[in-house]
Amino acid sequence: MSLQFYTIDDFDMHDKTVLVRVDINSPVDPNSETILDDTRIRLHAGTIDEISKKGAKTVILAHQSRPGKKDFTTLEEHAKALSNILNRPVNYIDDIFGSAARTTIKKMEKGDILLLENVRFYSEEILKREAQLQAETHMVQKLSPLADYFINDAFAAAHRSQPSLVGFAVTLPSGAGRVMENELNSLCSAVDNVKKPCVYVLGGVKVDDSIMVIENVLRNGSADYILTTGLVANIFLWASGINIRKYNKEFIKERNYCDFVKKGKQLLKEFKGKIKMPIDVAVCINDKRDEYSVKNIPNMPIFDIGTDTITEYAQFIRDAKTIFANGPAGVFEKEGFNIGTDDILNAIASSDGYSIIGGGHLAAAASHMGLSLGINHISSGGGASINLLAGEKLPVVEILQEVASKGIK
The missing domain is CATH 3.40.50.1260 (Phosphoglycerate kinase, N-terminal domain)
Incomplete structure (x- = not known):
């Protein structure tokens, strides 16, 4: 590039x-x-x-x-x-x-x-x-x-x-x-010199941008695995046949994201085993964190990935030579639901791989945790960087x- x-x-x-x-x-x-x-x-x-x-x-x-x-x-x-x-x-x-x-x-x-x-x-x-x-x-x-x-x-x-x-x-x-x-120099250099295995960690609520990136990097072969978190993960869980319950489905419908569920089904079928989804999630019950397997999600808002998922994702990150991340893993601003975002960032910062994270919430969280020095490049623009990585x-x-x-x- x-x-x-x-x-x-x-x-x-x-x-x-x-x-x-x-x-x-x-x-x-x-x-x-x-x-x-x-x-x-x-x-x-x-x-x-x-x-x-x-x-x-x-x-x-x-x-x-x-x-x-x-x-x-x-x-x-x-x-x-x-x-x-x-x-x-x-x-x-x-x-x-x-x-x-x-x-x-x-x-x-x-x-x-x-x-x-x-x-x-x-x-x-x-x-x-x-x-x-x-x-x-x-x-x-x-x-x-x-x-x-x-x-x-x-x-x-x-x-x-x-x-x-x-x-x-x-x-x-x-x-x-x-x-x-x-x-531009940092992002283009990273894209041109991707070392394998390459892992993308995509979360947050901007599903359209993430879906675009997922399709592009899997199709051109630059990514080996996509680790989904946040609303992006909920979309793919629903697309995979997991019952994320009425509350979370309505949240997706309200944002007119149902078409992305259809797209998710197509991508999961086309790139089998490449798109990783949470195996457990944290829901908000009585204003507190409670974790459930994705097979038994209650009809409550999903606010974070679960600890088993964090452990699994951290291993992918540790094994990666290149890591791109954008978007928080959950509602990290709410006490008790920052665990996924914090632990993912810790895994990225301690990884030996070359790491880039998008701007916005994830960059702010990394800065707040004092992890900036452990990450090779923190972009000032999540939307711009993710569009660039998507080939747009x-x-x-x-x-x-x-x-x-x-x-x-």
């Missing part, structure tokens, strides 16, 4: 205006609007700092949540957090491409850093269209004339085709920031490659 794209190293940014798209979408308390975890802000701080220290006028584009969510808010607190991390002023303006934002950008001096307002406050930002059409949006048309370069560091959003992510690459010389560069084209990566292939500098 060879990718060619420009990076920060390919541009002379001294005294130039550089638009930098980052993904600093963070957990925010909906009442106080306090940022609860600044991990993503710290992640992108390096790229921002480097560009600024090259003497550029750094204009940051970013989003926080999406319309309708309780944490859909301004980026004022993000600017304060970034300023504290960089130990230098980061200006913020509650405008994206209006006259106030454009005037502020024009007045910037070398080394200045400005964070514009949440780009998703702009209605066209949430529309999915090809890059050429996104380049025609007001945001891109208004800001492009003020900038010399566009640097995209938002790997976690690389699977989305939105104006701030792909539009500017059409109108400006563009390249990848350090986070984007590191993610990422719109942001596609346009960056297109720019490089045309030699646009």
